[in-house]
Amino acid sequence: MPKELLSKTTTEVAKLIESKEVSPVDLTQSLLDHSHELNDKVNAYISFRDDAALAEAKVAEDEISQGNYRGPLHGIPMAIKDNIYVGGEVTTMASKIHGDFVSKDDSSVVNKLREAGIVLTGKLNMHEYAWGIDNNSPHFGSVANPWNADKVPGGSSGGSGAAVAADMSFTTLGTDTAGSIRIPSAACGLVGLKPTHGRVAKYGCFPLAWSLDHIGPMSKSVADAAATLQAIAGYDPRDPTSVEAPVSDYSAGLDSDPKGLVIGVEENYFFRDVDSPIEDAVRKQIDQLVSQGASLKTVRIPSLRHSEWTELATSLSEASAIHHTDLQNRPDDFGADIRFLFELGELFSSVEYLQAQQIRRQIKQEFTAALQEVDVIIAPTLPVMAPDIGSPVAQLNGQDVDLIDAFIRYTGPSNLTGLPALTVPVGLDDGLPIGLQIIGRAFDEAGVLKVGAQIERTNPMESRRAPIGA
Template sequence: MSLWKKSLKELSDLVVSKEVKPSEVVEAFADRSSQIEPHIKSYVTDLTQQAVEEAKKKDEEIAKLESIPPLFGLPVAVKDNISTKGIRTTCSSKMLENYIPPFDATVVEKLKHQGYIITGKTNLDEFAMGSSTENSAFFTTKNPWDYSRVPGGSSGGSAAAVGAGIVPAALGSDTGGSIRQPAAFCGVVGLKPTYGRVSRYGLVAFASSLDQIGPITRTVEDSALLMNVISGKDPRDSTSADKEVPDFLSYIGKEIKGIKIGIPEEFFVEGLDSQIKETVLNAVKQLEKEGAEIVQVSMPTTKYAIEAYYIIAPSEASSNLARYDGVRYGYRTAEYSDLEEMYSKTRDEGFGAEVKRRIMLGTYSLSSGYYDAYYLKAQKVRTLIYQDFMDAFQKVDVLATPTTPDVAFKIGEKTEDPVQMYLSDIFTVSVNMAGLPGISIPCGFKDGLPVGLQLIGKPFDEGTLLQVAHYYERMNDFYKMFPGE
């Protein structure tokens, strides 16, 4: 079997046992990338050739190591809104087109400590605002299963790269579904950890109370492996939780007999494609046959999640993006007569249409006279959504839902209608609103395109999610399937 088809864990075992050199692994992915990357365009900054040179150095280093870390010499891609010291971090925006950070994000530091090799910075919707990667200021990444379709967003570049087999794993960020939705569209595994499980230090902020970094991988076991590395308390991030990090790999291979899986009726509503519904429910039936107990639950306030989310997230974006003013760093307009004109022209020229739309939505929601009617009310709804989840978790261990209402849509299909685009996240945003962990795993195909099953867990219970997801995964071979094979 080709090295590029192997999982991160399999590659780790081969490198640690010294059966394979890091350079052989990286070169296998570089060869695959040279064939596929020109078609899908997943990288904003492609570091594949540097990665090959770096891997040769790792070959020499490995001989001197007494113990080899599990990610040593293995290639991982990083979403381009996660800070990488000395490597351009653009957020796929003209505003930060030439920004080179002087520091690493905590997750990148942790990967470096393991001896990983970065293969590139992946494309995204500008400042992570979007569901299709069409809002990138540079280009649209294409879905590896069908080049005429979107890979999802905002972590579309990361999901497309892993889905195409040009890298075994990547980091993404998830504010309203931005790891899980593209993972579903590209037929890979996407895990959004509990809010606070993984440090956000070095993640360029979109909506600070919702953002979370997580892994996009080929297999559930690979997500567990990466979670072991990137999780934990960080003194530089006041929102990171001081919770003990379990060995997530210890949940892999556990039985699911007796685990209660909830089916929330509000997630199987009108607007959900009938074939997606059937595919997801068939996946749940498979788990039931293996001893899981299926429980119907109701979560009435989750139907308001999308409306509340599109008040809270833009409000926080409006506040976070106020720093891009042309004064300290980033893009500055070439011609202006005074300070005010410099501010307004810089922001007008530097931000794309979707980012401007969200800044205006957020600024309006926070403005005097509207704050109580919109932002405050949305925060109250958020509390009710969280309570709905907690009530459901009194009866069940995990919840099972579709990840998306349909498969990947065609490029350009929803760009004229922002509301239709926003509805792509209808099944994912409530998880962010409640700060819960969620995972999307492939569970079938519709018209040759991947379908995602979403599992939602209790706070800081990523372990049970990984346990159930892995059990389902090993009953099926979706993770072995590659586009065009």
């Protein structure tokens, strides 16, 4: 099978599968061969499911040949992050403590993906317990960015970002507590969607911070993200944070134009302390939308100045509560960086946690008010470019800044509010991708996807692909 097929988007190859021009079995074998060949260099996979994947591909092929085509994910080979449970199989959370953990049941999203007919090729590398942003794991090794193997892929879903960028998975899922879908998607040149909190059920996903966690697609195109979200969205009573809300047709209207779109820009937070090439690329895309009929409006969200402390007080406190017993009984089995963060989380008082929730409510109210005046808010996804693997700092206009603080600064607010946020690639700086973030109203994933598709059609990446895997 031609290797060029692996570079196609999910929706492109789906048409070939539906028309029986491409065999799911041959496609899966080709993707597995490619992934095994690259994994020593990229380290995107923690584990493979070769035999199981080929058996699933054969079932899909038989169903399709009998006229039982289920939709755009049917027969598509993909891997998922290793904190999402596959029943009867090991899910490690990229940790030592859960290195042999086996869940009884599939997670909600895996169950839905199986209903859509996907072929599961394996589990993807991640930052330990999803609490980190560079995917440099003491237990499973660092993941390389396919645009430059010396650079971090972002995290915590770094294996997910690297796998899709290197054509080792057609689409995938990440989890996002402070940006862990959008950070690696931006760093690896992908489309990444954090849905509204409650839109995608989290049953069977190991938690990092209950009130901030999300699951969403990481894909090669906006259409792929829409198709993947379509498969996994919906209510599940087993997840107490799941919301019973109507699920839209996310693929509908992706060909719409920006005429009448009102874009909000929050200058004081989202365009403060951002690396100049990133700011230039994002503003260029805003100008493009305005030239096509959109309008621009400045919005103010004053409480954003407290968002970084609020995000950390919430995530650290909740994460430390989850890991408290292991922190007391098995502290040396955590990676040093994760152990430090969990210990730090033990220092927040109940008063501080509740103060953070009060600020969080204010931030949410201010976003809601702003989004009554505009359709979406556009901002950079990251204020800095991906640094070298192992570096605790990034460069912001020639100055060293703390990597964790910088990477979560623009993504964290959408976890606090629970609002949908999409990142799309809008160009390169020194060979590395730049991401633009689109924040929308609650449960309006369709709206942010439409804006993402409008940007994507201008081809800001000029059809360039990651060198590793191409």
